[in-house]
Amino acid sequence: MKIALLGYGKMGKTIEQIALQRGHTIVIKAKNNNYTITEADIAIDFSTPSAAYNNISNCIENNVPVISGTTGWLEDYDKTVALCQEKKGAFIYASNFSLGVNVFFELNSYLAKMMNTLKDYKVSMEEIHHTQKLDAPSGTAITLANDIIKEHTSYNSWSLEQEKEKALPITAKRTEDVPGTHSITYKSDVDTIDITHTAHNRQGFALGAVIAAEWLYGKTGVFTMKDVLNIS
Ligand SMILES: NC(=O)C1=CN([C@@H]2O[C@H](COP(=O)(O)OP(=O)(O)OC[C@H]3O[C@@H](n4cnc5c(N)ncnc54)[C@H](OP(=O)(O)O)[C@@H]3O)[C@@H](O)[C@H]2O)C=CC1
Numbered sequence: 001m002k003i004a005l006l007g008y009g010k011m012g013k014t015i016e017q018i019a020l021q022r023g024h025t026i027v028i029k030a031k032n033n034n035y036t037i038t039e040a041d042i043a044i045d046f047s048t049p050s051a052a053y054n055n056i057s058n059c060i061e062n063n064v065p066v067i068s069g070t071t072g073w074l075e076d077y078d079k080t081v082a083l084c085q086e087k088k089g090a091f092i093y094a095s096n097f098s099l100g101v102n103v104f105f106e107l108n109s110y111l112a113k114m115m116n117t118l119k120d121y122k123v124s125m126e127e128i129h130h131t132q133k134l135d136a137p138s139g140t141a142i143t144l145a146n147d148i149i150k151e152h153t154s155y156n157s158w159s160l161e162q163e164k165e166k167a168l169p170i171t172a173k174r175t176e177d178v179p180g181t182h183s184i185t186y187k188s189d190v191d192t193i194d195i196t197h198t199a200h201n202r203q204g205f206a207l208g209a210v211i212a213a214e215w216l217y218g219k220t221g222v223f224t225m226k227d228v229l230n231i232s
């Protein structure tokens with residue numbers, strides 16, 4: 001496929017390596033809005049929270065299928081879905097494209113469902129990322145929190161504050177060079193259950209995004225990584 005990389009930073013460059021290894025060509029490496037999207041068969045957007053919606057809607061308007069991994073722009077997600085449906089386009093957003101994290105998402109939902117009957121345990125979450133990250137909490141932490149809220153009746157929201165009624169507390173830490181670590185903790189007076197996903201580098205995110213692009217090409221509709229990986 002001829003791929004447009006919308007965003008050519010840490011992720012765009014890692015995706016380029018993997019896409020080339022898998023036999024694709026890169027026709028656009030964009031760091032701003034100055035590109036002609038119709039040169040590409042498909043676009044992969046890993047840009048910035050403020051740039052993502054323009055990039056994605058430009059692809060949909062021009063009938064170019066688009067994958068987005070950019071986080072921090074989800075206030076425009078519903079509008080994007082409506083546009084994609086109206087234009088009969090093709091679109092996938094995932095807060096995390098790593099195959100390991102998508103297994104971790106399933107494990108998190110399963111654990112939350114079990115723990116819903118054990119109300120002595122309090123849930124909390126911690127995410128750690130590199131210091132250049134623009135958004136907090138991470139998109140992945142928001143997905144994990146929303147999945148817990150669906151299963152666990154003690155929580156109806158998440159918060160970066162530690163003590164808020166019915167809100168699942170998230171701690172966001174920023175440490176040099178950390179690609180992405182997410183931990184969920186269930187703590188009672190007698191013991192603690194922790195589950196953690198630790199990314200060792202960005203290769204897993206990039207491989208998942210290229211796999212999603214290969215899967216989406218030729219399809220019409222709005223999909224998620226659950227569709228791509230055919231899980232649950
Ligand atoms: N879903 C997932 O699996 C993952 C998601 N992410 C998310 O992906 C996004 C990018 O992460 P990362 O690569 O680390 O960030 P970087 O800051 O390294 O890269 C962002 C890139 O976007 C460019 N950019 C700025 N404005 C535009 C625009 N209008 N159009 C196109 N590109 C633009 C920047 O250009 P310049 O350098 O000139 O500023 C830069 O090249 C973040 O939102 C991050 O949270 C990250 C990893 C995994």
Ligand SMILES: O=C(O)C1=N[C@H](C(=O)O)C[C@H](O)C1
Pocket residue numbers: 071095096129133137138139140141179180181
């Ligand atoms: O900005 C990052 O680096 C990452 N962002 C994503 C997020 O916000 O969840 C995914 C991954 O954790 C890396």
